[in-house]
Amino acid sequence: xxDKTMTADEAVSRLESGMTxxxxxxxxxxxxxxxxxxxxxxxxxDLTIVSYGGPDVGMLxxxxxxxxxxxxxxxxxxxxxxxxxxxARESGAFExxxxxxxMFLWGLRAAANRLPFLPVRAGxxxxxxxxxxxxxxxxxxxxxxxxxxxxPALRLDAALVHVNRADRLGNGQYLGPDPYFDDLFCExxxxxxxxxxxxxxxxxxxxxxAPQTLLVKRHTVTxxxxxxxxxxxxxxxxxxxxxxGLQKEYASTPWPRxxxxxxxxxxxxxxxAVRDWRREQGR
Amino acid sequence: xxxxRAEYCVIACAETWRGAGEILASPMGLIPSLGARLxxxxxxxxxxxxDGEATLVRPDGTPEGWLPxxxxxxxxxxxxxxxMMGASQIDRFGNQNISCVGDWARPxxxxxxxxxxxxxxxxxxxxxxxxxxxxxxxxxxxxxxxxVGYDRAARHPDTARYHHIAxxxxxxxxxxxxxxxxxxxxxxxxxxxxxxxxxxxxDFALVVPQDVPYTREPTAKELRLIREVLDPGGARARxxxxxxxx
Numbered sequence: 001x002x003d004k005t006m007t008a009d010e011a012v013s014r015l016e017s018g019m020t021x022x023x024x025x026x027x028x029x030x031x032x033x034x035x036x037x038x039x040x041x042x043x044x045x046d047l048t049i050v051s052y053g054g055p056d057v058g059m060l061x062x063x064x065x066x067x068x069x070x071x072x073x074x075x076x077x078x079x080x081x082x083x084x085x086x087x088a089r090e091s092g093a094f095e096x097x098x099x100x101x102x103m104f105l106w107g108l109r110a111a112a113n114r115l116p117f118l119p120v121r122a123g124x125x126x127x128x129x130x131x132x133x134x135x136x137x138x139x140x141x142x143x144x145x146x147x148x149x150x151x152p153a154l155r156l157d158a159a160l161v162h163v164n165r166a167d168r169l170g171n172g173q174y175l176g177p178d179p180y181f182d183d184l185f186c187e188x189x190x191x192x193x194x195x196x197x198x199x200x201x202x203x204x205x206x207x208x209x210a211p212q213t214l215l216v217k218r219h220t221v222t223x224x225x226x227x228x229x230x231x232x233x234x235x236x237x238x239x240x241x242x243x244x245g246l247q248k249e250y251a252s253t254p255w256p257r258x259x260x261x262x263x264x265x266x267x268x269x270x271x272x273a274v275r276d277w278r279r280e281q282g283r
Numbered sequence: 284x285x286x287x288r289a290e291y292c293v294i295a296c297a298e299t300w301r302g303a304g305e306i307l308a309s310p311m312g313l314i315p316s317l318g319a320r321l322x323x324x325x326x327x328x329x330x331x332x333x334d335g336e337a338t339l340v341r342p343d344g345t346p347e348g349w350l351p352x353x354x355x356x357x358x359x360x361x362x363x364x365x366x367m368m369g370a371s372q373i374d375r376f377g378n379q380n381i382s383c384v385g386d387w388a389r390p391x392x393x394x395x396x397x398x399x400x401x402x403x404x405x406x407x408x409x410x411x412x413x414x415x416x417x418x419x420x421x422x423x424x425x426x427x428x429x430x431v432g433y434d435r436a437a438r439h440p441d442t443a444r445y446h447h448i449a450x451x452x453x454x455x456x457x458x459x460x461x462x463x464x465x466x467x468x469x470x471x472x473x474x475x476x477x478x479x480x481x482x483x484x485x486d487f488a489l490v491v492p493q494d495v496p497y498t499r500e501p502t503a504k505e506l507r508l509i510r511e512v513l514d515p516g517g518a519r520a521r522x523x524x525x526x527x528x529x
Contacts, residue, residue, distance in 0.1 A: 026352060053396075073396035080395060089383070089393035098382065102356050102402030121360065122402040124442045125431040131387050146441045177337035178351040 008038035011193040020048040024161030024182035028054040028077045032162035034230035061088035062255040068095040107154035111188035119148035159189035166196035170221025176237035186220040195227040289523040291473040295452045297322040305329040309366040365408040372425040375466045375487045377448040379430030400429035408447045416453035418486040433465035471498045
């Protein structure tokens with residue numbers, strides 16, 4: 001069986017400009033930020049991003065890498081409105097496919113199930129239909145005759161997710177309260193790159209945790225990246241909570257200054273810059 | 284100590300879940316959360332509540348179930364839930380906007396996004412909470428319809444078969460849609476608020492019945508629960524400060 005371990009930069013080197021990328025997590029929770037940081041270091045842009053959006057979207061938007069976003073929201077949770085996303089939207093920086101959270105989920109399911117669409121009782125009557133003129137409806141062929149949105153499959157060229165543990169083969173484990181939709185993102189994608197806090201032996205995964213924590217299956221995974229603190233500054237329960245201090249710094253600092261201070265170097269440079277910043281705050 | 288405006292708001296929010304039975308109460312915002320927990324502790328003991336993340340908890344915090352987002356969204360589709368959402372804008376038919384202000388293509392102010400508002404309004408009972416009643420919120424027309432209102436639901440009778448907007452609670456009063464054409468009606472005023480004050484803060488013509496009751500008084504037990512158990516730190520007064528009456 002193949003060892004799928006690689007570095008974040010190697011994972012990103014397999015991506016190309018113009019691709020459709022799904023990003024796991026939810027809001028400012030368990031986002032694959034080390035992979036996003038690697039993406040920011042690369043020259044890759046012109047992306048279609050599919051995400052329950054948080055700072056992943058904010059950073060890629062601020063860096064001008066997004067051509068089109070598919071999302072129902074973008075938020076930092078403890079800071080409800082993502083400032084860089086806001087700025088990008090208010091300057092018309094990219095195209096938006098704004099869909100309901102439920103439609104988004106049904107779209108991922110359709111993609112994972114190799115269906116062109118799935119019917120969902122959402123969207124109809126709202127302006128989601130107005131702002132997505134391409135959306136079609138479908139009528140039940142049974143006697144109820146109800147009309148639904150035919151949510152098109154959200155098929156992805158690649159998925160990026162972050163979990164607590166993984167083995168070298170790509171079996172990914174979450175240990176926090178919510179799996180979010182990371183398994184679905186991987187199933188909906190042609191290639192999936194899973195970063196994790198720690199790579200462990202397969203047997204280690206279920207030593208202290210139940211098998212149902214094994215969220216991501218290796219047959220859906222292309223690459224495994226060990227990235228300690230790889231969701232930072234978003235939360236990665238139970239390994240760590242959200243770094244509210246740094247998130248606040250991110251939200252209140254002009255993007256070029258934040259990027260220069262924290263994102264100009266590699267991942268180790270980022271983690272070192274965070275340590276320096278924290279020391280400064282402590283003074 | 285007399286009852287504060289924030290406490291009337293908690294009571295008005297709690298009433299949203301009276302008689303709801305064994306369903307999930309999904310309050311968004313502090314005062315709706317206090318209301319849901321108050322209802323659970325008093326007149327709606329069968330309600331299910333979450334810890335705000337993926338765990339269903341009893342009032343003392345004891346976990347009693349698991350509800351990650353994937354199951355939460357499935358639960359919405361199944362209808363066994365009454366959500367109380369916020370509203371950046373709401374119109375007379377209960378169309379709600381939390382997405383953006385201005386032209387959607389290039390908004391003047393980008394807000395949260397549509398979130399789950401369409402799934403919510405088409406599948407389970409929905410109410411709204413507005414901590415600061417103003418003409419900027421209670422508008423003639425919302426800029427982006429997220430939560431579906433009664434006029435639009437009426438155009439899709441089959442898809443909207445489960446549509447029900449129960450009430451809107453603001454810092455001034457309680458509003459419902461119990462009118463022949465489902466336009467918003469003033470259902471009760473919080474004590475200390477007059478009809479004129481509400482009219483001035485509402486950009487559309489509100490239906491105002493001849494006699495408008497006041498939002499009910501909390502019982503002694505409810506007041507004790509709010510002040511000593513649910514919100515001893517008094518955070519509710521930060522969401523709804525004591526207003527000048529009028």
